[in-house]
Amino acid sequence: VDLVAALVASVGPEHVLTDADRRAPYEVDWTRRWSGPALAVVRPGTTDEVAAVVGACRDAGVAIVPQGGNTGLVGGSVPRPRGDQVVLSTARLSSVGAVDAEAGQVMVGAGATLEAAQAAARGAGFEVGVDLAARGSATVGGMVATNAGGIHVVRNGTMRARVAGLEAVLPDGSVVTRLAGLAKDTAGYDLTGLLVGSEGTLGVVTRVLLSLVPRPVDRITVALGLGSLADAVAVVGRLARRLPGLEAAEVCFADGYDLVSRALGVAAPLPGNPPVTVVVDVGAWSPAAAGVLVDEVAAVLADCPEVLDSAVGTDEPTRARLWEARERHAEAVATVGIPHKLDVAVPLRRLAAFEAAARARVAEVAPGSTTVVWGHVGDGNLHVNVVGPAPDDERVDAAVLALAAAHGGTIAAEHGIGVAKRDHLALTRSPAEIAAMATVKHALDPAGIMNPGVVLPAPPGLFFEL
Numbered sequence: 001v002d003l004v005a006a007l008v009a010s011v012g013p014e015h016v017l018t019d020a021d022r023r024a025p026y027e028v029d030w031t032r033r034w035s036g037p038a039l040a041v042v043r044p045g046t047t048d049e050v051a052a053v054v055g056a057c058r059d060a061g062v063a064i065v066p067q068g069g070n071t072g073l074v075g076g077s078v079p080r081p082r083g084d085q086v087v088l089s090t091a092r093l094s095s096v097g098a099v100d101a102e103a104g105q106v107m108v109g110a111g112a113t114l115e116a117a118q119a120a121a122r123g124a125g126f127e128v129g130v131d132l133a134a135r136g137s138a139t140v141g142g143m144v145a146t147n148a149g150g151i152h153v154v155r156n157g158t159m160r161a162r163v164a165g166l167e168a169v170l171p172d173g174s175v176v177t178r179l180a181g182l183a184k185d186t187a188g189y190d191l192t193g194l195l196v197g198s199e200g201t202l203g204v205v206t207r208v209l210l211s212l213v214p215r216p217v218d219r220i221t222v223a224l225g226l227g228s229l230a231d232a233v234a235v236v237g238r239l240a241r242r243l244p245g246l247e248a249a250e251v252c253f254a255d256g257y258d259l260v261s262r263a264l265g266v267a268a269p270l271p272g273n274p275p276v277t278v279v280v281d282v283g284a285w286s287p288a289a290a291g292v293l294v295d296e297v298a299a300v301l302a303d304c305p306e307v308l309d310s311a312v313g314t315d316e317p318t319r320a321r322l323w324e325a326r327e328r329h330a331e332a333v334a335t336v337g338i339p340h341k342l343d344v345a346v347p348l349r350r351l352a353a354f355e356a357a358a359r360a361r362v363a364e365v366a367p368g369s370t371t372v373v374w375g376h377v378g379d380g381n382l383h384v385n386v387v388g389p390a391p392d393d394e395r396v397d398a399a400v401l402a403l404a405a406a407h408g409g410t411i412a413a414e415h416g417i418g419v420a421k422r423d424h425l426a427l428t429r430s431p432a433e434i435a436a437m438a439t440v441k442h443a444l445d446p447a448g449i450m451n452p453g454v455v456l457p458a459p460p461g462l463f464f465e466l
């Protein structure tokens with residue numbers, strides 16, 4: 001049977017894209033480091049249509065790349081260069097249900113953007129609890145698939161903690177539905193948990209029941225100028241211990257802010273642009289707490305002699321100004337060239353040593369390159385971005401990832417493994433762990449049709465890629 005004809009029969013001709021022009025946006029990733037032609041791009045509109053598409057691809061022996069907003073940063077959302085994969089776009093699975101205020105939950109389609117889910121949550125006095133700069137395009141399904149982190153992990157955990165249930169189509173075309181939203185359910189293996197962070201390799205997430213968090217009645221943003229990352233870690237530790245309302249603690253460096261200013265005309269939050277800036281959000285959940293928010297933060301900062309300078313935003317325009325240059329770092333780096341994006345986390349006590357060592361290693365391995373670092377300091381998570389080495393030159397990736405592992409950390413804090421880090425997985429996962437992952441993958445996807453070559457190497461003879 002002709003696969004394209006089967007796909008057209010499943011979703012209708014207008015949702016099977018075979019023209020090169022219409023396929024193009026789905027074929028290159030956000031960083032431009034990974035791309036490949038798709039056999040077709042198919043856009044199912046219901047769970048049944050997803051199951052039909054998966055069944056048709058399985059019958060034809062053709063691999064599927066699930067794609068949400070295509071903002072992933074590790075090359076897992078676009079086809080491999082061989083040109084024999086189908087992109088399954090979740091763009092039409094974009095429903096957003098009514099918020100269940102008693103349960104604090106909302107049901108959304110996997111293709112709903114984070115921004116759409118946030119709007120629904122806020123309308124009912126809640127927050128999604130996970131936030132990131134790509135909110136306008138990143139989908140809830142993609143965030144589940146990558147177990148996204150973002151700026152509120154210090155308070156709310158990663159995406160995993162926000163998933164009360166989900167529905168997914170497995171590689172054999174069967175549908176698993178775990179949407180009762182029960183706070184407790186120990187009946188068997190946690191299939192929801194298994195799919196979170198599986199990067200499209202174990203199935204296509206079609207619906208997600210989000211567990212929301214209460215929206216603060218007020219929030220302030222504070223930018224803190226510091227002399228070093230070590231000082232930033234110390235200060236954020238104190239803030240986290242003494243301010244239960246701490247929602248975000250992000251770190252940027254003077255050279256990164258300089259780049260954002262040059263490339264995008266957006267100024268650093270503090271005049272004089274100190275060596276290190278930490279941007280924090282602190283929330284209050286009652287009018288009484290809101291009234292003393294600024295004083296509460298000031299009291300902690302009075303015990304932080306490391307702080308060289310600070311600026312407080314209590315209204316939305318000022319808060320947005322303090323955040324903007326942080327949020328636009330990725331965009332600024334992309335203006336310089338194609339970045340190697342190394343998303344690592346190490347234990348907090350080793351973060352400053354790691355950062356210094358990483359900059360030194362990059363200078364050795366890729367002299368003359370541009371290195372921009374920023375991150376979620378409360379989580380020990382830094383994004384080391386290097387522009388200079390050719391996209392397929394892996395030396396700088398290998399060096400920085402090995403350094404993170406040597407500092408007791410992970411090579412993938414929140415972006416996932418994708419294809420970018422697949423061949424480095426053994427730096428942070430033992431042979432026993434990788435073997436267990438391969439066993440799970442093979443059990444659920446024996447033909448290797450679901451995003452082969454992502455996370456784990458595809459077994460030779462099936463869909464060997466790259």
Ligand SMILES: Cc1cc2nc3c(=O)[nH]c(=O)nc-3n(C[C@H](O)[C@H](O)[C@H](O)COP(=O)(O)OP(=O)(O)OC[C@H]3O[C@@H](n4cnc5c(N)ncnc54)[C@H](O)[C@@H]3O)c2cc1C
Nearest residue numbers: 068069070071072076139141142145148149150200205414
């Ligand atoms: C400017 C910018 C800032 C970012 N900031 C952060 C940040 O702070 N924290 C963070 O964690 N990440 C961040 N990211 C990356 C982050 O991983 C993505 O934004 C988001 O999680 C991916 O969602 P997406 O819909 O774009 O997924 P895609 O890019 O489309 O896909 C990502 C992976 O998930 C799989 N996938 C997608 N949808 C599904 C589905 N429905 N079922 C099964 N598999 C699926 C794909 O196959 C792929 O492997 C940022 C990205 C950008 C561009």
